[in-house]
Amino acid sequence: MSKSTRWESKDNESKHLPIYQHKTKLVQAVRDNTFLVVTGETGSGKTTQLPQYLYQAGFCKDGKIGITQPRRVAAITVAQRVAQEMQCTLGRDVGYQVRFDDCTSQDTAVKYMTDGCLLREILADPGLSQYSVVILDEVHERSLNTDILLGLLKKIFTNPAKATKGRSFPLKVVVMSATLETDKLSAFLGDCLVFAIPGRTFPVTCTFGSAVGPKDIESTGYVKEVVKMALDVHTSEMAGDILVFLTGQSEIERACDLLYEKAESIDYRYDVQDQTVEGLLILPLYGSMPTDQQRQIFQPPPPKIRKCVVATNIAATSLTINGIKYIIDSGFVKQLNHNSRVGMDILEVVPISKSEAQQRAGRAGRTSAGKCFRIYTKEFWEKSMPEYTVPEIQRTSLTAVILTLKCLGVHDVIRFPYLDCPEERFILEALKQLYQFDAIDRRGRVTRLGELMVEFPLHPGLTRAVLKAASLGCQDLLLPVAAMLSVENILIRPGHPEKQKEADKKHRGLANKSGSMNDFATLLSVFQSCKSSDRPSVWCKENWIHWRALKSAFSVETQLREILLRLQQKRDFPVETFDGNKSELLRRCLCTGYFTNVARRSVGKVFCTMDGHGSMVHIHPSSSLFDQEAELNWVIFHDVLVTSRVYIRTVCPIRYEWVKDLLPKLHEVDVYELSSVAREEVTDEEMIKWENREAAKRQPEVSTEDVTKKLEKRNNEATVSDARARYLQRKQQRQQSKAL
DNA sequence: GAGCACTGC
Numbered sequence: 001m002s003k004s005t006r007w008e009s010k011d012n013e014s015k016h017l018p019i020y021q022h023k024t025k026l027v028q029a030v031r032d033n034t035f036l037v038v039t040g041e042t043g044s045g046k047t048t049q050l051p052q053y054l055y056q057a058g059f060c061k062d063g064k065i066g067i068t069q070p071r072r073v074a075a076i077t078v079a080q081r082v083a084q085e086m087q088c089t090l091g092r093d094v095g096y097q098v099r100f101d102d103c104t105s106q107d108t109a110v111k112y113m114t115d116g117c118l119l120r121e122i123l124a125d126p127g128l129s130q131y132s133v134v135i136l137d138e139v140h141e142r143s144l145n146t147d148i149l150l151g152l153l154k155k156i157f158t159n160p161a162k163a164t165k166g167r168s169f170p171l172k173v174v175v176m177s178a179t180l181e182t183d184k185l186s187a188f189l190g191d192c193l194v195f196a197i198p199g200r201t202f203p204v205t206c207t208f209g210s211a212v213g214p215k216d217i218e219s220t221g222y223v224k225e226v227v228k229m230a231l232d233v234h235t236s237e238m239a240g241d242i243l244v245f246l247t248g249q250s251e252i253e254r255a256c257d258l259l260y261e262k263a264e265s266i267d268y269r270y271d272v273q274d275q276t277v278e279g280l281l282i283l284p285l286y287g288s289m290p291t292d293q294q295r296q297i298f299q300p301p302p303p304k305i306r307k308c309v310v311a312t313n314i315a316a317t318s319l320t321i322n323g324i325k326y327i328i329d330s331g332f333v334k335q336l337n338h339n340s341r342v343g344m345d346i347l348e349v350v351p352i353s354k355s356e357a358q359q360r361a362g363r364a365g366r367t368s369a370g371k372c373f374r375i376y377t378k379e380f381w382e383k384s385m386p387e388y389t390v391p392e393i394q395r396t397s398l399t400a401v402i403l404t405l406k407c408l409g410v411h412d413v414i415r416f417p418y419l420d421c422p423e424e425r426f427i428l429e430a431l432k433q434l435y436q437f438d439a440i441d442r443r444g445r446v447t448r449l450g451e452l453m454v455e456f457p458l459h460p461g462l463t464r465a466v467l468k469a470a471s472l473g474c475q476d477l478l479l480p481v482a483a484m485l486s487v488e489n490i491l492i493r494p495g496h497p498e499k500q501k502e503a504d505k506k507h508r509g510l511a512n513k514s515g516s517m518n519d520f521a522t523l524l525s526v527f528q529s530c531k532s533s534d535r536p537s538v539w540c541k542e543n544w545i546h547w548r549a550l551k552s553a554f555s556v557e558t559q560l561r562e563i564l565l566r567l568q569q570k571r572d573f574p575v576e577t578f579d580g581n582k583s584e585l586l587r588r589c590l591c592t593g594y595f596t597n598v599a600r601r602s603v604g605k606v607f608c609t610m611d612g613h614g615s616m617v618h619i620h621p622s623s624s625l626f627d628q629e630a631e632l633n634w635v636i637f638h639d640v641l642v643t644s645r646v647y648i649r650t651v652c653p654i655r656y657e658w659v660k661d662l663l664p665k666l667h668e669v670d671v672y673e674l675s676s677v678a679r680e681e682v683t684d685e686e687m688i689k690w691e692n693r694e695a696a697k698r699q700p701e702v703s704t705e706d707v708t709k710k711l712e713k714r715n716n717e718a719t720v721s722d723a724r725a726r727y728l729q730r731k732q733q734r735q736q737s738k739a740l
Numbered sequence: 741g742a743g744c745a746c747t748g749c
Contacts, residue, residue, distance in 0.1 A: 071747065099749055116749040145748065250743060287746065312745055334745035347744055392747090400749090457749035489744080500742090559749090621742045643743065731743075 014052075014085060017045030018198045026050065026195060027057045030133065030172050034157060035192035039179045041199025042362065046176055047137055048082050051110045054133055055086075060109035062169040063132030068115040070143040071318060072098040079103070079112040086110075099457070100555050115145035119404065122152060123454065126408055129167045139177040139185065140355075141317065142391035142419075148401060150175065151417045152408065154189060158417075180355055181388070188419050202365040204327075204372050212331060212376035214383040220733045222330045223251050225375045227258045229328045230308055233373065234263070234280050240325025240370070241307040243315060245360050247334045247349050252284045252310045253495065259308065279304070285311035285319070288488060291548065297321055316359055320366070327364045327372040329357060331380065338397045339720070340429045342613050345397065346642045346723045349730070353389040354381065394422050398430040399460050403439055406446045407454045436596060436665050437464050448572070455563050457556075458482055465593030469585075470564055471574040477586045479564070480527040481520050483557035485638055485650070488549040490526065491622070503544035510543060511624035516583075519623050519650045520590060520638075527553060587654055594636040595662040599648060601633045607648065612666055615640075615720065620647035634659070642723045644731065 014020065019040070029036050040046045051065050059065060069075040079096035088094055095104035096112040104111055115136070122128060134153065139146055153173050175185060179196065186194050211225040226244050233242055246252050259282045281301045285294065298321065301307040309321060313333055333352045338345050352360070357374065364370025374381070393401075405413050414427055434440045437460050439450035446454075449467065456463040462482050469478035484490055491507050494500055511517070514525035526543075530550055533539040540547040567573055578585060599607035599617055609615045619626050620641060636659075638650035 114748065116747095120749060141747095143747070248743085248745060288744090314746065316746090318746075336745070349745090486749095493742080504742095626741075641742095641744075647742085727743085734743090 014045065014049060017049060018043070018200050019045040019049045022195070022197055023049075023053050027053050029193055029195055030054060030059070030174060031057075033193055034170070034172065035154075035189040036172075036174045037182055037185050037189065037192060037194045038174055038176045038197065039182045039194060040176075040197035041178055041201060042366070043200035044197040045200075046197055047078055048085065050174070050176075051133075051135065052082065052086060055110055059132050059172070061132075063167075064108065064130055065110050065133045065135065066118060066128075066131050067110070067112050067135040067137055068118050068146065068149065069112060070115055070138050070141050070146060072101075072114055073318070074138075075112045075114050076101070076103075082110065082112070100559065115143060115149055118149060119145050122149075123404065123407060127156070127167060128171060131171060132169055133172045133174065135174040135176060137176045139175050140180045142389070142393070144392040144396060144401065147391060147393045147419055148405070150188075150419055152410075154417045155410070184419070188417075201362065202367070202369045204361045204365040204370045206361050206372040206374060208378045208381065209373065209375040210377055212380055214377075214380050216376075216380070220251075220730050222246075222332060222375055223255050224258070226310075226328050226330050227255050227262065229373050229375055230259060231262055233326050233328065233371075234306060234308070237326060237371070239306065240368075241301065241309070241321070241323045242326045242328060243321065243324045243363060244308065244310045244328040244330070245315065246310060246312065246330050247332050248312060249284075249286045249288065250495075252286055252312065255310050256282050256284050259310070279306070281305050281307045283307065283309045285309050285315060287312065287314050288546075294319075315363065316356070320363075322367065324364055324366070325368065325370045327361055327370065329360050329372060329374045329376075331357070331374060331376040331385070335395075337395045338426070340423070340425045342615060342720050343429065343611055344615070344640045344642065344646075344720065346720070348723055348726070351380070351384045351386075353386045355388050357381070357385065391420050393418065394420055394426070398422060398426050399433045402427065402430040403434055403446070403450060403454050403460060406434075406440060406444070407451065411444065433596065434460065437461060437593070439464075449574075452567055452573075455567060456560065458486055458560070461593040461596060462486070463593070465589050465591075466560065466564070467574075468576075468592040469589040470568065471576045472578045472585070472589065473575075474578075474585050474589065475561075475564060477524060478589055479557050479560050480553070481524050481586075481590075482560060483553040484523040484527055486556055487552045488546060490523065490546050490549050490553070492544045492546050493622070494544075506543045507622075508624070517624050517628055518587065518652045519625070520652045521586060522624060523650070524586070526550075527557070584658075587652055588658055590636060590652060591654055591658045591662070594638070595659045596666065597637050597648075598654070598659055598663065599635050599637060600656075607635065610663060610666065615646060617646045617648045619651055620649040623649060623651045625651045625653065642720055643727050644724065646720060646724070 019026070038046055038050065047067070051067055054065055069078065075096045075098050079094055080090055083090040083094040086094055091103040091105055092107050094110045095108040097104050097117050098114050099117070128134060136146055136149055139150065175189065177185060182194050186192050209225070209229070212219065212222055223246065226246065230242055230244055244255065246255060259280070263280045263282070283297055285297050297309055300323065307323070309315065315321065331351055332349050333356070334347055335350050336345055336347050361372035364372055402413050405416060410416050413431070414424060431440065431444065434450065435442065438447055439453050439460055441447055452467055453460050453463045456466065458466070462485060466475065466478045466482050469475045493503055510526055511522045514521040526545060530536045530539055530545065531554065537547045540550060580588060596611055598610040600610060602608040602616065605618055607617050607619065609617060617640065625632060625635065632653050634654050634656050635651050636654055637648035641647045641649055
């Protein structure tokens with residue numbers, strides 16, 4: 001008996017899914033078209049069923065079916081469910097692949113994976129020769145990797161030679177999305193067929209409030225307002241759990257405190273149609289919360305108790321809580337925006353988009369009809385909320401992505417088919433940075449170093465430092481540091497002042513233990529101390545270190561080490577010797593990747609960045625260099641944090657001589673010249689002309705003193721001061737509301 | 741003198 005008939009005969013609930021009646025037509029549509037857009041809201045069954053239909057229809061005869069997801073858990077859980085439905089062992093016919101966890105085999109025909117994994121696969125096999133069907137799921141979420149995949153798949157078919165290279169059967173591409181902007185998707189893919197499948201969710205009625213209007217974008221009054229609304233719902237609505245959307249940990253904790261206070265003072269004994277609600281169970285939920293505490297959220301509440309979860313956006317897509325009937329929407333979210341004018345990422349509280357508001361509301365209609373209470377006015381909805389969230393590709397630093405594209409042979413990264421084009425200056429900034437890191441040459445072609453760099457799942461600067469260390473034979477110094485910098489924050493700083501003091505003291509102890517006033521060295525020391533400890537989790541607890549984060553740093557370090565080993569086994573891996581002072585080795589390696597993040601002491605405690613923006617920055621108080629006056633004139637830093645000031649974090653003192661030869665590179669390239677190079681293959685003659693012109697333009701040697709002075713004159717760009725001003729305003733409001 | 745959401749390789 002063939003496998004497919006075995007599955008066909010299996011009568012289960014999948015036959016009752018909305019997608020089931022469209023099975024034949026859907027399979028035919030995939031057969032007849034190269035591109036197909038499938039839309040359907042949650043509950044349509046498209047993610048679990050379509051791959052099975054295609055399998056049964058024989059699409060796996062020549063190749064695999066690959067389905068991408070933006071999140072790891074989704075890839076894993078969906079694969080588990082499909083394996084169960086197909087009655088096969090997970091990892092055989094049906095499997096999944098995510099970072100650190102490859103559950104596939106030679107036989108795997110239906111493979112769920114994260115979008116990042118497929119992107120990595122394309123790097124090794126640009127024609128995706130192993131696949132007969134590629135399905136991109138959750139495309140409406142517009143994750144960076146999914147957007148890039150979408151462009152790459154479109155591009156494959158604009159070049160028929162590439163599309164058929166290495167394969168004897170056609171590649172089919174299915175793009176799955178919620179019913180948003182489907183016309184745009186179809187148009188992008190050459191007006192391809194759109195197949196709509198009805199969803200299976202329950203209606204959610206939405207009401208607007210009166211608390212937050214268009215003028216209140218800067219207000220923090222919404223914390224109080226959501227609390228009031230939650231209590232209203234609790235005392236006047238039928239049984240069913242509440243989910244409140246706020247923006248961050250501290251707000252959530254404040255809201256929970258207020259809820260406890262107020263809930264005790266009201267009479268919440270209430271009867272509605274025999275369903276008695278006697279109490280309220282208040283649960284915070286945010287990403288950095290310990291995992292076991294997060295698990296509590298999923299427990300059904302005790303009888304006659306109503307659950308009220310106060311969460312960040314983590315509850316919008318990543319975690320699904322059963323039994324939610326009421327949503328309270330603050331209308332705000334914390335969003336990381338890259339600003340190319342100042343070369344900084346700024347985390348800001350902004351109004352959500354209308355589509356995001358609908359997504360939040362939808363969380364109330366998964367098991368029965370629900371209600372969504374928006375605390376903002378209809379006017380706020382109309383005037384302050386954008387239609388759609390700006391896709392990640394338009395608000396993030398593109399350095400790593402552009403390198404990936406270049407390595408895939410996409411020379412013209414400006415005219416690459418983006419569903420939504422990033423601003424040109426974002427692309428130019430990325431090119432400039434890649435040039436500064438020697439990942440591409442002046443003609444925009446990937447260098448040998450760039451080819452090595454693309455293999456690492458790290459920021460290119462950090463990768464460059466790792467590669468430098470590897471060529472000097474001291475990778476053991478850099479690999480742990482790179483791993484520690486690419487996981488969640490390692491040092492825990494609790495909310496209570498007493499515990500804060502204790503944690504700070506421990507952290508200062510760890511910094512001193514590392515022997516040098518250097519935050520990177522502290523990270524290395526923490527990594528090594530914990531690794532050699534008998535009971536690492538206990539050690540972490542004692543030292544206020546985030547054990548979950550450190551564990552993932554261990555995995556990252558192992559992965560980086562494996563990648564490096566693989567690259568070193570190839571023939572021409574660079575080897576260098578170091579004739580300086582051994583104690584400087586770590587810092588010297590860091591300089592090769594962080595010379596774009598150099599700051600020089602200006603006046604007093606103020607430092608000035610040397611990246612061409614000349615931003616005024618302060619050392620963050622969590623740094624071991626905070627308040628260290630002596631001899632500290634030049635530093636490199638890992639990142640920037642804009643709050644009440646512009647702070648640099650994870651800092652390390654350096655000597656000017658170490659970056660002297662690298663710094664001119666920061667001012668060498670005119671991005672607009674680079675843009676013309678980016679657009680087209682340039683002939684040798686043109687290149688020579690261009691280089692001559694550049695050389696003529698290049699100014700005579702300028703001393704760094706002059707550069708600094710010039711830069712200090714310029715204020716930080718408006719966006720940074722705006723962000724600071726908004727931050728200060730919020731802070732002031734918080735203090736006022738506390739005083740009241 | 742400290743106020744950072746979420747996701748991914």
